[in-house]
Amino acid sequence: xxxxxxxxxxxxxxxxxxxxxxxxxxxxxxxxxxxxxxxxxxxxxxxxxxxxxxxxxxxxxxxxxxxxxxxxxxxxxxxxxxxxxxxxxxxxxxxxxxxxxxxxxxxxxxxxxxxxxxxxxxxxxxxxxxxxxxxxxxxxxxxxxxxxxxxxxxxxxxxxxxxxxxxxxxxxxxxxxxxxxxxxxxxxxxxxxxxxxxxxxxxxxxxxxxxxxxxxxxxxxxxxxx
Amino acid sequence: xxxxxxxxxxxxxxxxxxxxxxxxxxxxxxxxxxxxxxxxxxxxxxxxxxxxxxxxxxxxxxxxxxxxxxxxxxxxxxxxxxxxxxxxxxxxxxxxxxxxxxxxxxxxxxxxxxxxxxxxxxxxxxxxxxxxxxxxxxxxxxxxxxxxxxxxxxxxxxxxxxxxxxxxxxxxxxxxxxxxxxxxxxxxxxxxxxxxxxxxxxxxxxxxxxxxxxxxxxxxxxxxxxxxxxxxxxxxxxxxxxxxxxxxxxxxxxxxxxxxxxxxxxxxxxxxxxxxxxxxxxxxxxxxxxxxxxxxxxxxxxxxxxxxxxxxxxxxxxxxxxxxxxxxxxxxxxxxxxxxxxxxxxx
Ligand SMILES: Nc1ncnc2c1ncn2[C@@H]1O[C@H](COP(=O)(O)OP(=O)(O)OP(=O)(O)O)[C@@H](O)[C@H]1O
Ligand SMILES: [Mg+2]
Numbered sequence: 001x002x003x004x005x006x007x008x009x010x011x012x013x014x015x016x017x018x019x020x021x022x023x024x025x026x027x028x029x030x031x032x033x034x035x036x037x038x039x040x041x042x043x044x045x046x047x048x049x050x051x052x053x054x055x056x057x058x059x060x061x062x063x064x065x066x067x068x069x070x071x072x073x074x075x076x077x078x079x080x081x082x083x084x085x086x087x088x089x090x091x092x093x094x095x096x097x098x099x100x101x102x103x104x105x106x107x108x109x110x111x112x113x114x115x116x117x118x119x120x121x122x123x124x125x126x127x128x129x130x131x132x133x134x135x136x137x138x139x140x141x142x143x144x145x146x147x148x149x150x151x152x153x154x155x156x157x158x159x160x161x162x163x164x165x166x167x168x169x170x171x172x173x174x175x176x177x178x179x180x181x182x183x184x185x186x187x188x189x190x191x192x193x194x195x196x197x198x199x200x201x202x203x204x205x206x207x208x209x210x211x212x213x214x215x216x217x218x219x220x221x222x223x224x225x226x
Numbered sequence: 227x228x229x230x231x232x233x234x235x236x237x238x239x240x241x242x243x244x245x246x247x248x249x250x251x252x253x254x255x256x257x258x259x260x261x262x263x264x265x266x267x268x269x270x271x272x273x274x275x276x277x278x279x280x281x282x283x284x285x286x287x288x289x290x291x292x293x294x295x296x297x298x299x300x301x302x303x304x305x306x307x308x309x310x311x312x313x314x315x316x317x318x319x320x321x322x323x324x325x326x327x328x329x330x331x332x333x334x335x336x337x338x339x340x341x342x343x344x345x346x347x348x349x350x351x352x353x354x355x356x357x358x359x360x361x362x363x364x365x366x367x368x369x370x371x372x373x374x375x376x377x378x379x380x381x382x383x384x385x386x387x388x389x390x391x392x393x394x395x396x397x398x399x400x401x402x403x404x405x406x407x408x409x410x411x412x413x414x415x416x417x418x419x420x421x422x423x424x425x426x427x428x429x430x431x432x433x434x435x436x437x438x439x440x441x442x443x444x445x446x447x448x449x450x451x452x453x454x455x456x457x458x459x460x461x462x463x464x465x466x467x468x469x470x471x472x473x474x475x476x477x478x479x480x481x482x483x484x485x486x487x488x489x490x491x492x493x494x495x496x497x498x499x500x501x502x503x504x505x506x507x508x509x510x511x512x513x514x515x516x517x518x519x520x521x522x523x524x525x526x527x528x529x530x531x532x533x534x535x536x537x538x539x540x541x542x543x544x545x546x547x548x549x550x551x552x553x554x555x556x557x558x559x560x561x562x563x564x565x566x567x568x569x570x571x572x573x
Contacts (some may be wrong), residue, residue: 123329123331123334125327125329125331126331126332126333126334128284128327128331129325129327129331129332130344130348131284131320132282132284132320132324132325133320133321133324133344133345133348133392133393133396134316134317134318134319134320134321134345134348134349134396135317135348136317136348139348143344143347143348144333147333147335147336148333148334148335150335151335221335222335223334223335223336223337223376223377223378224334224335224376224378225378
C-alpha cells in the first residue's frame with residue numbers, strides 16, 4: 001500500500017503540486033478581480049434601484065441588463081467566444097494567464113448579484129435612520145450597507161469561490177492548467193483514472209476547506225449572534 | 227410667544243396618483259414651540275408617520291411649507307411650484323432635527339458606543355472627541371456600562387436608550403419620536419417617557435411624539451394635535467383636549483373602549499381616569515363604594531392589567547348628587563399613579 005502510494009507520488013507528485021498551485025492562483029486572482037468589479041456593480045444596483053438611496057431608472061436598467069447578459073452566458077461558451085480579446089488583453093488565451101479574463105468576466109456579474117442580495121438584507125430602517133442623521137449616499141454605502149452586510153457578504157464569498165473553482169475546471173479543458181487540466185489530460189485522454197480520482201479528492205477537500213473557513217469567518221464577525 | 231421651531235403650512239401629501247391616490251395628509255397647519263413636548267395622536271393610517279417624516283423630509287410633501295428652526299425645507303414658489311431645500315443643505319439641517327423609531331434602527335454590527343459615535347463620524351468630529359461625547363451621552367441615558375455591548379445583547383428599552391443617545395449626539399434642537407415606545411412593555415415605556423421628559427428639561431430639546439396611545443400623550447406632552455384621516459381634527463393643550471374633546475375623532479381617542487358619548491344623556495357627570503401603572507382598577511371601583519359609599523358606572527374602559535398594575539383609561543359616570551360626585555372625584559385623585567379629569571358631554 002505504502003509502496004503504491006510512494007510510487008504514485010514519485011510519478012505524479014509534481015504534476016499534482018503544480019496543478020494545485022495553478023488552481024489556487026486562478027481561483028484567488030479571479031475571485032479578487034471579480035470582487036473588484038462585482039462589488040461596485042452590486043452596490044450600484046442597490047443604490048439606484050427604485051427604493052434605493054439614489055434611485056436612477058436608466059442606470060439601474062442598464063446595469064441590470066449587463067449583469068443579466070453576463071449571467072446568462074455559459075462559461076464554456078464565453079471562454080471560447082472571447083479568446084481573441086483574451087489574447088489581446090493578456091497576450092495569450094491559454095494557461096493560467098489566459099484563464100483569468102474569462103473567469104473574471106464570468107464571475108463578476110455573479111458576484112454583483114450576490115452582493116446585491118446581501119446588501120438588500122440590510123434593514124431598510126437602519127438605512128433610513130442614517131439618512132435621517134444626514135448621511136450622504138457614499139457614507140451610507142461605506143458605513144451602513146457594507147459593514148452591516150459583511151457577515152452575509154462573507155458567506156456569499158464562499159459561494160463565489162466555489163463557483164469560480166468549478167469554472168477553472170472547465171477552463172482546464174481548453175488548456176488553462178490546474179487540477180481540471182490534470183483530470184482531463186491524464187484521467188480522460190491517457191486513461192490514468194487513479195490520477196483523475198485524486199484530483200477529484202483534492203477538489204472536494206478544497207471546497208470543504210473554503211466553506212468551513214468562510215462559515216467560521218462570517219460567524220466570527222457577526223455581532224448579531226452574541 | 228417666541229418664533230415656532232417647527233412651522234407647517236398647508237402641507238399635503240398624496241401617495242400614488244389617479245384612482246389609487248392616497249391623500250395621507252390634507253392641508254395641515256401646525257406650529258410647534260421651542261422647548262415643548264408636542265404630541266401627535268391618531269388611529270392607524272391617520273397619517274402620523276407621514277407628517278413627522280415630512281418634518282425632516284424623509285418624506286417629500288406634495289405641497290406645502292415646512293420651516294424648521296428658521297430654515298425653509300419646503301415651500302411654494304410664487305408661480306405655485308413646490309420647491310425643496312438642496313440635498314447638501316438638508317444634510318446639515320438633519321443634524322438639528324433627529325429622530326428615533328419604533329424599531330430602534332441601531333447598527334447591529336457596531337457597539338453601543340460606536341452607534342452613538344455614528345452621527346458624529348458623519349459630520350467629521352474627530353474620533354477621540356466623538357468617543358468622549360458618546361460616553362457622556364450613554365451615561366446620560368443610563369447605559370454607561372453597556373458602551374462595549376452590541377445591540378443584540380440589549381433589551382428593547384436599552385436599545386431605545388442607545389437610539390436616544392445617538393439622536394442627541396449632534397446636539398439637535400428637535401427630537402422626533404415615531405412610535406418610539408410602541409414596541410415596549412408598559413413599565414419600559416414609562417421609563418423611556420421619563421427619560422424624554424428629563425432630556426427635554428435638561429437640554430431644552432423640543433420633542434415631537436407620535437403615538438396612537440393616549441397614555442403616552444398624557445404622561446409627557448404639553449400640547450397635542452389629533453390627526454384623523456390626514457387632517458388635524460383638534461389641537462391644543464393636553465388637558466383642554468382631554469376634558470373637552472369637541473370633534474368625533476378626539477372623542478374616539480379620549481373616551482376609552484370606543485364609547486359613543488351620545489349614548490349617555492347630556493349632563494351626565496363623568497370622569498376620565500387614567501391608570502399609569504398603579505393599583506389594578508377593580509379595587510379602585512370597589513373601594514370607592516366601600517370607603518366613600520359612592521357607586522360609579524363604568525361607561526367604558528380600555529385598561530390592561532400587567533403584573534397586577536393597571537394601565538389605560540376608564541370613563542366613569544359619577545352620581546348625580548354633586549356632593550357624592552365631588553367626594554368620589556377627590557378619592558380617585560388621591561390614588562397613586564392615577565389621574566382623573568372631569569369630562570363634559572356634548573350631544
Ligand atoms: N409609501 C407609501 N405609499 C403609499 N401609501 C402610503 C405610503 N406611506 C403611507 N401611505 C398611506 O398613507 C396613509 C397614512 O400612513 P401613515 O403611515 O402616515 O399612518 P400612521 O398614522 O403613521 O399609521 P400607523 O399608526 O399605522 O403607523 C395610510 O393610508 C398609508 O397607507
Ligand atoms: Mg406610523
